[in-house]
Amino acid sequence: MFTSTLTRRSLLKAGxxxxxxxxxxxxxxxxxxxxxxxxxxxxxxxxFGWNQAHxxxxxxxxxxxxxxxxxxENVPETDAASQTMESMINLDQANLVLATSFGYYxxxxxxxxxxxxxVQFRHAAPLWKEGDPVNAGSYFCYLNQAHYVNGVAAGxxxxxNKIGFVAAKPIPSVLSNVNSVLLGARxxxxxxxxxVIFTGEWSMPVREAEASNALIDSGCDxxxxxxxGPKVVIETAEARGVxxxxxxxxxxxxxxxxxxxxxxxxxxxxxKIYADALAKGEPLPNFIAGGYHNDMLRNTxxxxxxxPEAIKAADAAIKGLIVKKPIYVGPLKDNAGNVVIExxxxxxxxxxxxxxxxxxxxxxxxx
Amino acid sequence: xxxxxxxPSIERGGFNPRTIGMIEALLIPVGALVASAVLFSxxxxxxxxxxVTFFGLIWTxxxxxxxxxxxxxxxxxxxxxxxxxxxIPARIxxxxxxxxxxLVLGGFSAAAVAIPLVSGGWTPVIGLPxxxxxxxAVGAMWIGLAGWLRHYRGVNETISSLLLSYxxxxxxxxxxxxxxxxxxxxxxxxxxxxxxxxxxxxxxxTSVHWGLAAGVLLSVLLYILMSRTTFGFAARMTxxxxxxxxxxxLPVGMLVVTCCAIAGACAGLAGFFxxxxxxxxANASLVAGYGFTGILVAFLARQNxxxxxxxxxxxxxxxxxxxxxxxxxxxxxxxxxxLQGMIFVVLLVSETFYGRIPFxxxxxxxxx
Numbered sequence: 001m002f003t004s005t006l007t008r009r010s011l012l013k014a015g016x017x018x019x020x021x022x023x024x025x026x027x028x029x030x031x032x033x034x035x036x037x038x039x040x041x042x043x044x045x046x047x048f049g050w051n052q053a054h055x056x057x058x059x060x061x062x063x064x065x066x067x068x069x070x071x072x073e074n075v076p077e078t079d080a081a082s083q084t085m086e087s088m089i090n091l092d093q094a095n096l097v098l099a100t101s102f103g104y105y106x107x108x109x110x111x112x113x114x115x116x117x118x119v120q121f122r123h124a125a126p127l128w129k130e131g132d133p134v135n136a137g138s139y140f141c142y143l144n145q146a147h148y149v150n151g152v153a154a155g156x157x158x159x160x161n162k163i164g165f166v167a168a169k170p171i172p173s174v175l176s177n178v179n180s181v182l183l184g185a186r187x188x189x190x191x192x193x194x195x196v197i198f199t200g201e202w203s204m205p206v207r208e209a210e211a212s213n214a215l216i217d218s219g220c221d222x223x224x225x226x227x228x229g230p231k232v233v234i235e236t237a238e239a240r241g242v243x244x245x246x247x248x249x250x251x252x253x254x255x256x257x258x259x260x261x262x263x264x265x266x267x268x269x270x271x272k273i274y275a276d277a278l279a280k281g282e283p284l285p286n287f288i289a290g291g292y293h294n295d296m297l298r299n300t301x302x303x304x305x306x307x308p309e310a311i312k313a314a315d316a317a318i319k320g321l322i323v324k325k326p327i328y329v330g331p332l333k334d335n336a337g338n339v340v341i342e343x344x345x346x347x348x349x350x351x352x353x354x355x356x357x358x359x360x361x362x363x364x365x366x367x
Numbered sequence: 368x369x370x371x372x373x374x375p376s377i378e379r380g381g382f383n384p385r386t387i388g389m390i391e392a393l394l395i396p397v398g399a400l401v402a403s404a405v406l407f408s409x410x411x412x413x414x415x416x417x418x419v420t421f422f423g424l425i426w427t428x429x430x431x432x433x434x435x436x437x438x439x440x441x442x443x444x445x446x447x448x449x450x451x452x453x454x455i456p457a458r459i460x461x462x463x464x465x466x467x468x469x470l471v472l473g474g475f476s477a478a479a480v481a482i483p484l485v486s487g488g489w490t491p492v493i494g495l496p497x498x499x500x501x502x503x504a505v506g507a508m509w510i511g512l513a514g515w516l517r518h519y520r521g522v523n524e525t526i527s528s529l530l531l532s533y534x535x536x537x538x539x540x541x542x543x544x545x546x547x548x549x550x551x552x553x554x555x556x557x558x559x560x561x562x563x564x565x566x567x568x569x570x571x572x573t574s575v576h577w578g579l580a581a582g583v584l585l586s587v588l589l590y591i592l593m594s595r596t597t598f599g600f601a602a603r604m605t606x607x608x609x610x611x612x613x614x615x616x617l618p619v620g621m622l623v624v625t626c627c628a629i630a631g632a633c634a635g636l637a638g639f640f641x642x643x644x645x646x647x648x649a650n651a652s653l654v655a656g657y658g659f660t661g662i663l664v665a666f667l668a669r670q671n672x673x674x675x676x677x678x679x680x681x682x683x684x685x686x687x688x689x690x691x692x693x694x695x696x697x698x699x700x701x702x703x704x705x706l707q708g709m710i711f712v713v714l715l716v717s718e719t720f721y722g723r724i725p726f727x728x729x730x731x732x733x734x735x
Contacts, residue, residue, distance in 0.1 A: 079641075088690075
């Protein structure tokens with residue numbers, strides 16, 4: 001559990017710095033022009049998932065001199081989110097608020113941004129549009145690229161050729177991850193298939209465990225997922241003796257025997273862009289979207305479950321993605337037989353953001 | 368409950384019984400708060416944290432500035448209403464824990480009723496009261512149902528109200544993800560936004576929404592209803608002894624269902640304010656646990672509608688300051704929950720002190 005000790009120690013430092021900053025006379029504090037980043041999380045910082053991915057990035061920023069990081073976890077998507085952001089601004093002098101959960105944006109980020117025009121707000125989902133407050137913005141990474149790498153590694157690490165996918169909701173970003181795992185696996189193993197089960201909730205550990213078990217019972221020998229906290233899925237796979245691929249943050253410590261690799265966000269790249277802009281007094285970009293080509297993703301270090309061929313092929317796939325090699329290359333059919341993609345699609349093509357289908361080779365249904 | 372301590376003929380420590388009741392009602396909860404603060408300080412010391420810093424931050428975050436006070440009041444607004452939703456049935460002897468469901472369903476009905484009102488171009492002056500009334504009516508029916516089941520079918524009201532909560536949330540999800548879903552809410556299913564014109568704003572000069580005023584007003588009205596009217600007397604008598612109330616010819620069934628309906632209306636109104644003042648639409652964020660926190664609030668207030676106001680403000684302050692404790696002391700968000708839990712347990716223990724504080728006891732007369 002290196003993350004938790006690191007978090008606690010550095011948090012203490014940040015806390016002490018925060019206290020010192022507020023007890024100093026105002027003039028001194030202003031003269032130093034401290035950069036205070038406030039991060040708001042919807043769940044615990046150490047959830048092995050979405051929140052941890054952000055917290056890991058914030059831990060890295062804490063090491064940067066001149067930056068103070070303040071964090072608040074388990075903030076629900078209610079008025080509490082507005083109050084937390086206001087509190088960070090009013091009591092801790094935050095210059096930049098990072099609202100990391102989807103449901104924070106409207107109305108909470110939008111309204112708090114309107115009330116505090118001198119503070120910057122950035123939200124981790126592609127929701128900002130022209131006409132929204134100029135001091136707000138969005139950042140977002142196409143994690144499906146890292147899931148594609150998962151698929152490549154899984155395709156060469158499976159013996160049953162069946163990969164199980166535990167998915168939260170049948171919405172575009174999730175469907176794209178499922179399809180990318182399939183395309184990655186198929187790129188190295190034409191016999192590979194993906195079987196998907198939707199739990200219907202972002203966080204429903206009981207159903208996630210049931211889904212994992214059901215997938216393993218039906219012959220899947222690799223399990224991966226897209227839920228908020230993949231802990232239960234990965235632990236279930238490990239306990240049942242099958243391999244696993246991760247999602248959001250590193251779950252490698254949970255599966256010492258079967259972990260292959262995982263799709264991870266590299267939020268620190270984006271947070272550093274913001275911090276640099278604040279330090280130089282430059283405007284922050286309103287919209288950042290990225291993937292492997294601009295260093296905003298990574299795959300977890302290979303675990304014991306990855307075969308040597310898988311590691312080689314996955315490394316090659318990453319090199320391809322860095323130079324924007326397309327993932328979706330037509331003609332591709334959905335699993336009902338309709339042609340959905342004709343030619344090669346750019347990895348950032350907005351058409352892909354509206355994905356509503358599962359590709360041929362995926363067993364499962366969006367309804 | 369508190370008022371009936373002894374018959375007036377008994378002399379007790381020079382005070383009359385009413386004064387004793389008031390002293391106890393003040394002294395015991397405050398003592399419990401102090402005791403739990405001391406216990407929590409020990410807990411903090413074991414963790415190597417400074418209790419002085421902690422309670423300093425609680426003060427700063429809860430009441431230390433105009434911003435903090437408004438933060439506290441805003442957070443306490445729904446808790447006053449859900450606290451009432453537990454306290455009123457408690458006076459008639461029922462333990463109803465279903466305010467969460469009534470809040471969610473009330474909020475959802477307000478948002479659903481708003482759809483034709485907004486698209487029909489109705490003025491908010493008419494539309495908002497319709498939304499509020501429908502939220503209260505639906506909430507009243509929902510908790511009223513639990514009361515009806517209790518009295519006429521003998522169903523345990525604690526269980527039924529809890530289960531009804533789950534059903535209420537499922538009903539909202541069914542419509543929000545189906546027939547009433549705003550097509551624009553792709554990744555977070557919600558009803559159509561009610562629009563800025565239909566939003567309930569803040570009270571003048573503050574950033575606190577009108578739900579607080581509504582809660583305070585209802586607390587006062589319900590206090591008067593429960594302690595100064597024949598209805599309230601009959602309800603409290605039923606709470607004291609159902610058989611006796613029936614023997615006296617009181618309409619027990621009507622009293623039970625009415626108290627439950629009042630409770631549901633309070634929770635439904637909280638839902639209305641969540642939609643009209645906070646979210647601007649109904650979605651899964653309405654399920655925020657206010658209904659359950661309200662139970663703690665009502666317990667701490669000993670089911671007294673007036674006492675609910677300061678207690679809800681205390682809880683609002685703890686929540687408002689909880690974030691500051693996380694940020695400044697690096698303590699997990701559960702810290703404030705631990706404190707709340709300690710307060711609750713100490714408070715339950717302190718119940719045993721009513722009528723047992725030595726210096727308030729009757730003077731022993733000559734050798735008896």
